[in-house]
Each structure stands twice: as C-alpha cells, then as structure tokens.
Amino acid sequence: MNKVLRVGIAGLGTVGASVVRLLHTQASDLAARTGRAIAVTGVSARDPGRNRGVDLSGVDFFADPVALARSEDIDLFVELIGGDEGAARKSVTGALEAGKSVVTANKALLAKHGLELARLAEETHAALAFEGAVAGGIPIVKTLREGLAGNRVARVYGILNGTCNYILSRMELEGLSFAECLADAQMLGYAEADPTFDIGGFDTAHKLAILASLAFGVKLDADTIAIEGIQHISLADIEAAAELGFRIKLLGVAQRTGHGVEQRVHPTMVPLSSPIAQVMGVTNAVTVDADAVNELTLVGPGAGGMATASAVVADIADIARGIRSAPFGLPVAHLVNAEKSPMQRHEGGYYIRLAARNHIGAAGAIATRMAERGISLESIVQRRKLYGDSGADDSVVPVVLVTYATTEASVRDALAAIVADGHIAEKPQVIRIERE
Amino acid sequence: MNKVLRVGIAGLGTVGASVVRLLHTQASDLAARTGRAIAVTGVSARDPGRNRGVDLSGVDFFADPVALARSEDIDLFVELIGGDEGAARKSVTGALEAGKSVVTANKALLAKHGLELARLAEETHAALAFEGAVAGGIPIVKTLREGLAGNRVARVYGILNGTCNYILSRMELEGLSFAECLADAQMLGYAEADPTFDIGGFDTAHKLAILASLAFGVKLDADTIAIEGIQHISLADIEAAAELGFRIKLLGVAQRTGHGVEQRVHPTMVPLSSPIAQVMGVTNAVTVDADAVNELTLVGPGAGGMATASAVVADIADIARGIRSAPFGLPVAHLVNAEKSPMQRHEGGYYIRLAARNHIGAAGAIATRMAERGISLESIVQRRKLYGDSGADDSVVPVVLVTYATTEASVRDALAAIVADGHIAEKPQVIRIERE
DSSP: OOOEEEEEEOOOOOOHHHHHHHHHHTHHHHHHHHOEEEEEEEESSTTTTOOSSSTTTEEOSSHHHHHHHOOOTOOOEOOOOOSSSSHHHHHOOOHHHHTTTTEEEOOHHHHHHHHHHHHHHTTTOOOEEEEGGSSTOOOHHHHHITTTOOOOEEEEEEOOOOHHHHHHHHHHHHHOOOHHHHHHHHHTTTTOOHHHHHHHHHHHHHHHHHHHOOOOOOOOOGGGEEEEESSTHHHHHHHHHHHHTTEEEEEEEEEEEEEEEEEEEEEEEEEEEEEGOOTTTEEEEEEEEETTTTEEEEEEEOOHHHHHHHHHHHHHHHHHHHHOTTBBBGGGGGGGGGOOOOOGOOEEEEEEEEEEEETTTTTHHHHHHHHHHHHEEEEESSOOOSSSSBBSSOOEEEEEEOSEEHHHHHHHHHHHHHHHTTSSSOOOEEEEEEEO | OOOEEEEEEEOOSSHHHHHHHHHHTHHHHHHHHHHOOOOEEEEOOOOTOOSSSOOOOOOOOOOOOHHHHHHHHHEEEEEOOOSHHHHHHHHHHHHHTTTEEEEEHHHHHHHHHHHHHHHHHHHHHEEEEGGGGGGGGSSHHHHIIIIIIOOOOEEEEEEOOHHHHHHHHHHHHHHOHHHHHHHHHHHHHHSSSSSSHHHHHHHHHHHHHHHHHHHOOOOOGGGEEOOOOTTTOHHHHHHHHHTTEEEEOOOOOOEEEEEEEEEEEEEEEETTGGGGGGOOHHHHHOOOETTTTTTEEEEEEOHHHHHHHHHHHHHHHHHTTTTTOOOSOOOOGGGGGOOOOOGGEEEEEEEEEHHHHHHHTTTHHHHHHHHHOOOOOOEEEEEEEEEEBTBBOOOEEEEEEEEEEEHHHHHHHHHHHHHHTTSSSOOOOOEOOOOO
C-alpha cells in the first residue's frame, strides 16, 4: 500500500460536504480500488463553525484557501469555491505552482483560464481534473479524453443546463408560459435570483468550451461560441414543435465543418424520436458522433451536490491511482486555435414562425422570398386561412415554415426581405433544427 | 517521448482489421494523447494471405497466436480470436505469464476464466483490459471501474444483446412474429445460424457477469445468473405491453438485495417513458443506479467492427499512458463470492398472460388464487367477456394481469393453483416488470 493521499478541500457547500461524505463512506472501497488510503487533511470555508453534517474532526481548518492550496500537508487540492477569478483562480494556480494535483468542478474558471492552468499543470507535472465541471455526474470528460481516444469526433452536443431543460420541459408538459416556469424554477432553487447566466445560455457555453477542447483538440475559448438563450421561446413554438415531430431543447453544439469547429448554444428543434429529446427535467445528456463509435449518448444528473461529488471523487481516485492524462486530452502545445465559425455560415434546417398580416398575397410573397434564396420548404403550417371570404383585414395569422438544409445567411436575408415587404407584424422567430 | 508501444494482434476479423485501421489513422493523435507511439508489430490470423483492406507491410506474421503472445517483440497482446478455451485462453494466459499487458473483447473467455486471468495479471503486474467485451463501443467498463469509483452501486441493468433488441423492436414496430424477425436477423447477419447463444440470453449473461463483478465487487461467476431468453415472447405480449404502458426488452439485471447480489437475464417489461425503453434496433444501453450519481444511462452501438475497435483502441491508449487499474476494479483478494440469489426470492411486479377457458367462475377463481397469496393486482385486462350470454363454452379468452410488487415464489405458487383449477388452456406467460 502506497502512502496516504492527503486531500485539501476549499469550499464546503453542498458539493464540498458531499465530497467529504463520500470519501468517508467509501473509504475502504476507494483504498482497495486505488491502492492507497485517501484522507481529507485540510479544509477551507467561509464559516468554520457551520454544521455541515459531516465529520471534520482532526481536519485542519484554513481561513485562506490559497494557504491550504500551497500547504505542505496536502498532496491534492480540491477547488469548490466557484467564480472565475479571486480565491478560486489564486488557489488553483497556487496548488499547481506547488506541484500539487488539482480537482475542480469550476466551469467558469476553466472556460476563462483553463488553457493557462493546463499549461501550468504540465510544467509542474501536476494533474488537473474537472469531471464535475461539465454535466455533473455524467462521466463525459473521461469518455472524451480516454474512452473515445481512438475516434475522430465529428460532433458533440448536449443538454448541459438543467435549469433550462426544466423550464422547457414544464412549458411543454403543463402548457405554462416561460415566465411562470422560470418563477417555479427559482422557487425550487433550480434557478438563481438573476437567472441570466443559466437561461441566457452562458453556463451552457462554459461547458461547451470544455467539451469542444476535449473533442476537437482546440484551445479553450468561450469567446468563439455563438450564444442564444431560451428567454424568447414561447408556448406557441413548443406546441408547433410537437406538431412537427420535434421538441425544443437548449443545446450546446460543437461540430467540425469545412470552415473550422463551429461552437454554438441556442434553442434547438430535435426530432422527438432522438435520445436527447427524451431527456426531461433537470437531467443532462451529451451525444458524441464519432467515426468509430458512431453515436454515443450519456444521460444523467447535471447538477446536485451528490452527483457532482461523484465526479469529484472519481477524479480524486484517478489521481490516487496515478492516472495522469493531459487535462484537455492533448498536451497544450498540440491544441490548435479555435476559429470562430460565423453563424452566418451555419448550415442546417430552420423552423421559422411568422406573424403574417392578413393581406392578400402575403403567403405567396413569403414563399417567393424564400425561393429567391434557393431555400426549399419542407412544410408550411398556417393556423387559419391567410385571407377569409371577406378579403384582407388587420388580423395577424401565425405561419410556421420548416426549411430543408440551407445557410443561416440565406434565412436571415430572406427574412429581412419578408419584413421589408411589410407582411409581418412581429419579429420572426427562428429556431435551428439539429438532426441525428 | 517514451519508447514505442509494440502491439501484437491475434485475430484479424472485422474487429481486428478495424483496430489496425484506427491505430493507423489515429496514430499521430494517439501518440500526442499517450506520450508514445503505438505500432502494430505482429499479427496472427488463420489466413495470412487474405486481403483485409489494411496495410500490414513490415508486420511480423505468426502462425501460432501463443507464440505471438509470448514474443519478445511485443509489449501488449490484443486477443480477438474468440471462444472460451483453445487459442484464445492459451494466448491470453501466455501473454500475462510473460508479463505482457492484454486487451481482449472476448466476453465468453472472461465470463468463464476472468477471475483466474485477473489473478494472473496481478501476479505479473500486467494490465488486463476488456472494454470491448461488454456493450461494444459503450465505455461502461471504464465508467463502472473509474467514473463511478465514489459510488455504491445499487443496480446495473441493460440491453446487452443487439440481436434480441433488433428482434423485439421489429416485432413491435412491424407486427411480425418472433420467427419472422429471427429469420430476417439471420439474413442481415445480426444472428448466427444457431441463434441459441443470443436469443437464449447466454450472451447477455456473459456480459452481465462482467458488469456485476465491476459494479458489486463480486467474483465473476456466470453460473450464478438466472437466464431466460426471448424465444417465448409472442406478439400478444408485445401488444399487451404497449397497451399497459410498457415495452418488452431482454435485460441483464444485477442488483443488491437483502440476500446478496441478484443476477438475472430475462425478457422484461420496462416503462415506456424510461430511457432504456427508447433504445431500439441493434443499439445497446446500460443504466447504473448508484447512491451518489443516482441514475446514469449510456446508449450506443453494442457490436460492429468499428464500435468494438473503438473500445479496444481506448484500452490500448490507457495502457500506453500507463494506466493500471485492477481488471475488475478491486484487487482479486477483495472480490467476494457471488451467491446465487434464487429467482424464487425475486421481488417485483409481474405481467401474467393467461389463456383462460370460458368457464363460469374462471375470472373469480384466478383473482382468488392471487389474493390467497397476498398478491395485489394493479390491472386486469380481458379481451372478451369471460362467459357470454349463452353461458360457458369451449373457447379460450386471453386475460392479462399486472401485479404490484410481490415475490416470484408467490406468483409461481398462485399460477400452479390456477392451473390445477383447470381454468387455463395453455402454460401461463410470465414477464417480470423492471421499474426505474
């Protein structure tokens, strides 16, 4: 049996306390699996006195997480403080500089400074592991970094934010508005008081940046990601999607294209029959399309103290066993720049919902504008007839178009022309379609 | 850069040729990921001259796989011969005895001799890896061994045989008989000329034995598994399942119970809304219920040359990186005996389809026999009235019962009494229900 692995944990919120609990309850099994005992020897938290329901007797308490990170008395530093600067960044940097391995679940820190931290870890031969940073308990980091090592990945996409998926699921299942579902999510603790980070797609983008780096060997760069949130999704869209055989999910998608790796976060129409469409509530899912494995989907809890702790403890166990992989799969020197693939060049099908004025000739004009840009329509659904027996009037008629594969530029151009024609009463709603 | 990892491959069928191809096409990426070049330096196959569409120039050919396994010129032996004795067993044993790491996708060999091979690998400090042996391209071995290291697993279950899932899916989707679907599966190459191994559940049992060992730390013992195949599933069952909100899948299930780890393979009613119910065709899926992660499901290709090769190459890459985990997660000395948990003690819900004679009092007698054993019925569906206006006759009426949780012993006992009552024209059909 090798010597004890001494673990220091900074941040004792729900995840941190769960990590302490799992390391306790699974201690003998973990020792057998890894060949060495794993002991929490130091912790740092804002309130040392708070009862967290875990036994911290004999554990050193550090007021300063950076001091814990650099302490001679730990071998491995677990950062669960959160935030992309301040104590989190300083303590992780400090631990790596001191040659100590780091486990973190901090996606914001990684999305912003992951490359620099990976470089530092390489220099000091320390491990930097972050399974818990993406999709909570789902082992997608290990799967991309190790499990699919023999594959060339074509696309990775997923439901990476439980709050958004909870809201979209409830809107569909209960016919509620976005605002009502958001309020419930806040009440249940699934959404923050300021929900922008989740519903605006920024949390998903942080996770996608990490997945894209692992899948495609590109340098982590959250600024290369095109981001749209779910705040403009209406019940009308959700109902139209169901009728057309789709379901709306907020997806993070990274895929190889002829012009670099496209990275984007937006509400997406996915076929009702796809595995990802079945994922409801706060559950997360990630699908990888790759040349050898074809299609692999992982479904599991995307958040929660115990699920994230499961990932953190797996990272700790790997480090105890001596596993050292490059943090992003490839050594930093092999990672290439991620070019921002402009959304205008995105190719795919589109769902378009228009509020058409009840003018004679409106339907024809809309279809003509699409045809002029070479856009083929897979379907047109019009809720009421565009002009009645009594001729044109001032009412507004919803028209839903589904296009075959085309480019974003063509769609935007056609919609600009349709708006200019004066047949549209509201800003068109555009949702991209993602097929298996 | 460390020295080259020299790989010897025995068996150049579709998987073997795909492994050679992936090691070629992914060579530079694999070298960057693992820190060393990986080269195929020796192969062994029945027909040295056959064109396999892969470049084997400069690779030594061995007529005898055991000679390749023991050769001084390889560091890692890949066994893709198949079979649980003979050349496969001898060559794997030979390689491990010589201290060489082994990668295999041979579930039959592992189910029968896995424990002895793991012990040998421990003695000679060699790696023994077998991701490809269970669920093809799905990284479930790595997930159980490493990704869920912090969890106590309560249950692992899955669709582990693509042939059976293809047959059950087609029966449902096209309303065809078992025999018709089996014939098609044979024509498409999904099923062997003698399909017993697949449809009888034995292939699933081999894979389940491996999963159970990894999940629960029990000694691999395929003899402890209760096995039923899908050969007696009729279209009537599939249609009744759909009406009741279920779908029939052949599952391998291993779960902790009050009396040891229960391991069983049988056709199973799963709720239509569960992730595993969505898995159609030759696709495989595995769900793990565990204390920290709660529920995790992996869905992907269960067979096929490239998918299995993806798993084999991931194992090779891990070994190149120096990753050494105990083959079954825990060292052999820590694995405990798997006691055979008798199916009579199984607890769960049951679907029962009876061909009731059109006797006055039959329905009441059936219900009474169930009630006498304390079995509560969740539903009774009777296709036609049990006795018509004209009184009893000789016709037979299908009656479908769904029970609440009870024991297998109670169900079998009640059915024996019902049969003895003389109200039943055919052997009762019994299918266990597995809930999320």
